[in-house]
Amino acid sequence: MSTRRNIPQRKQTVRPAQGANDGISDEIVNIVEVKEHAQDFYVKHQKLILSVVTGLVLLIGGYLAYKYAYVEPKEKAAIEAMYQAEAQFARDSFASALDNPGGGAEGFASIAENYGGTKAGNTAKLYAGICQLNLGKYEEAIEYLEDYSPGDEVTPSVKYGALGDATAEMGDLEKAADYYEKAANEGDDEFNAPFYLNKLGLLQFAQKKNEEAFKTFKNIVDKYPNSMEAREAEKFVARLEK
Secondary structure, eight states: OOOOOOOOOOOOOOOOOTTTTHHHHHHHHHHHHHHHHHHHHHHHTHHHHHHHHHHHHHHHHHHHHHIIIIIHHHHHHHHHHHHHHHHHHHTTOHHHHHHOOSTTOOOHHHHHHHTTTSHHHHHHHHHHHHHHHHTTOHHHHHHHHHHOOOOSSSHHHHHHHHHHHHHHHTTOHHHHHHHHHHHHHHTOSTTHHHHHHHHHHHHHHHTTOHHHHHHHHHHHHHHOTTSTTHHHHHHHHHHHOO
16 A cells, blocks of 8 residues: 655745835935935925916916907907898998998998907908009008908918009009019919919919919910810910910
């Protein structure tokens, strides 16, 4: 009969590698040092930090108060003031739209002056410039148009196109050509670009700059063949082609 001996099992122990706790100790020391340095810095510069924080709070609070108590109500008032003037503008009643749209409402000139810091007041400058242009007051038109800051993708081309018209009427054809080119570049689509390129081509043709006019009209035909201006441009291309 065989006997079974109980063999004691050796316990598996994992000894920490030498220096394994050193990194942890160093981290604790570093954290303590950083904390102490931060506390020392705050104590030394407490007044400065508090004054800066207070200044920021006052600045933010002042901006919010200005925005909600002044800017937004003024923006709303400017938008409401625009309705009557825009209605007159749509009827091509440019003088009325500019100064006296009726019903006690303000015209674009007044809105641009009184609400200049608002988006609606800025838009009123564009309207006012176009009104002055149609009334033959080209210097006043240029002043309004140059002061207008475009805020979307469409109105830059309208601004530069109107400036081109005003400067052309004043006899500065070189500057007008530059404006028409800018208008075409800003409004690079099937409607705006060929419209202003056509104006540019006609101006160049009137100045007997036939080579430049040919390139402009050819650009309309090649790039915007489905536009309203393409058919007329084809006639100039055929006429100017050598």
